[in-house]
Amino acid sequence: MNEKFETLLQQELLKLVFIFISNRLKALFMKKICFSLALLASGCVATKNVQVQKSADTFTANGKLYASFFQQSAAEYQALCWQAFNTARMRLDMILQETHSKPLAIVTDIDETLIDNSPYAVQQSLKGQDYEQPSWEQWTAKADGDTLAGAKTFLDYASSKGVKIFYLTNRKESERAGTLANIQKYHFPDATNEHLILKTAESSKEGRRQKISETYEIALLLGDNLADFSSVFDKKSIETRNSNVSQQAAEFGKRFIILPNTSYGDWESAAYHYQYNTTPAEKEAIIKRILKKAN
Numbered sequence: 001m002n003e004k005f006e007t008l009l010q011q012e013l014l015k016l017v018f019i020f021i022s023n024r025l026k027a028l029f030m031k032k033i034c035f036s037l038a039l040l041a042s043g044c045v046a047t048k049n050v051q052v053q054k055s056a057d058t059f060t061a062n063g064k065l066y067a068s069f070f071q072q073s074a075a076e077y078q079a080l081c082w083q084a085f086n087t088a089r090m091r092l093d094m095i096l097q098e099t100h101s102k103p104l105a106i107v108t109d110i111d112e113t114l115i116d117n118s119p120y121a122v123q124q125s126l127k128g129q130d131y132e133q134p135s136w137e138q139w140t141a142k143a144d145g146d147t148l149a150g151a152k153t154f155l156d157y158a159s160s161k162g163v164k165i166f167y168l169t170n171r172k173e174s175e176r177a178g179t180l181a182n183i184q185k186y187h188f189p190d191a192t193n194e195h196l197i198l199k200t201a202e203s204s205k206e207g208r209r210q211k212i213s214e215t216y217e218i219a220l221l222l223g224d225n226l227a228d229f230s231s232v233f234d235k236k237s238i239e240t241r242n243s244n245v246s247q248q249a250a251e252f253g254k255r256f257i258i259l260p261n262t263s264y265g266d267w268e269s270a271a272y273h274y275q276y277n278t279t280p281a282e283k284e285a286i287i288k289r290i291l292k293k294a295n
Contacts, residue, residue, distance in 0.1 A: 058128055059284035065125040067263040068118040078149040080260045085150035088220055088257045092158055095219045105216035106158055107209060109223035110169040112261040114155075115145035115182060121263050130280070131264065140171060143181035148259065152186055159189035163219060166190070166212055168228075170199045206231035224261035238270045238290075 071077055095104070111117055120139040124130060139145075155165055165188070171179050176198060183191040197208050205227060212218060226233035229251070232244050245252075252258060271286055272278040278286075 058280045059287065060130060060280050061125040061128050064121050064130070064263050068121045068125070070262060071116065071118045072122075077260065081149040081151070084222075084257050084259050085154035087253050088154050088222065089157055091254060091257075092161070092163070092219060096161055100217050102215065102217040103164065104162070104219045105164040105166055105212060106155070106220045106222065107166045107168050107212060107218050108155070108221075109225065109228045110167055110171070110179065110183070111145075112148070112224040112263070112265075113222050113228070113259050114148060114151045114167075114188070116148055117145050118263065119144070137172075137175055137178075140175045140182070141178040143178045143185055145182050147186050152188060155189055164190055164216060165195060166216075167196045168205055168208055168212075169197070170203055170205070173198050203227075204231060204234045206234070220255060220257055222257045222259070224259040225265045225267075226258075227266055229256045229258075233266070235266070235274050236270065237273075238267075241266070241270055 092106075108114060117139070120136065123139075124132070124135065129135075159165060167179075167183060167188075167190075169179065176193070176196065179198070180191065180193065180196055183196070197212075200208065209218065209221075221229050223229060226241060226245070227235075230248065232248070233241060236244065248256070269276070271290060272283060
């Protein structure tokens with residue numbers, strides 16, 4: 001009887017041990033699975049983040065992002081804009097004292113001269129992309145660009161003196177509605193279809209400037225790109241552009257009023273010989289080859 005009881009007791013104890021071990025193994029197994037799944041998930045997220053970061057982490061994209069940071073947050077940028085428009089006002093006051101055979105006009109560029117497009121540059125940079133026409137037109141259609149410091153103040157002043165304003169831009173005709181809406185949004189003077197002159201068959205603005213000159217005397221030219229002022233700057237090399245600036249030095253602050261733009265322009269395109277299909281890797285190599293560094 002004692003032997004039977006002892007045998008039964010051993011069997012029950014074995015069952016309890018087996019159940020305990022099984023439950024522990026199940027718990028450990030589940031923990032391991034959960035940990036593995038969590039690790040896998042975090043690995044996927046990390047990989048995704050790395051891929052996004054890597055795609056955006058290009059030399060030129062980061063450069064434009066930094067340029068936009070300066071444009072959006074630097075008080076020095078605001079000061080440079082005010083300096084340009086204050087200079088324009090002082091110069092206009094001098095011109096108004098002179099005798100003229102034609103009514104006066106100011107011819108101004110729009111992008112990075114009156115309207116801030118840096119949010120578009122940020123959007124593209126964070127995607128690891130540069131300018132592209134479809135996304136650009138989506139941006140301009142929104143008419144969301146803000147004004148540059150001092151732009152409206154100066155143009156309102158010029159208009160109050162009877163000076164006509166012409167908006168000469170290389171935006172396409174397909175962008176007319178959004179462009180007009182953007183300058184009308186801030187009540188810029190002469191913001192009409194007649195005074196909004198968009199890109200024609202060629203990118204040079206010389207022909208359009210000459211057309212305005214048939215009826216008006218152009219008192220001042222405002223822009224962020226040298227080609228906004230004269231055809232001598234159209235699609236020239238870095239060396240020629242710098243040489244021509246030296247030759248035209250007296251015009252800056254007199255008839256040419258230039259605004260800062262560190263994000264894009266012919267200054268950049270000249271480095272790539274105006275080959276707009278240059279890849280980011282090729283651009284990086286060109287820029288590094290041009291840059292001077294300390295010994």
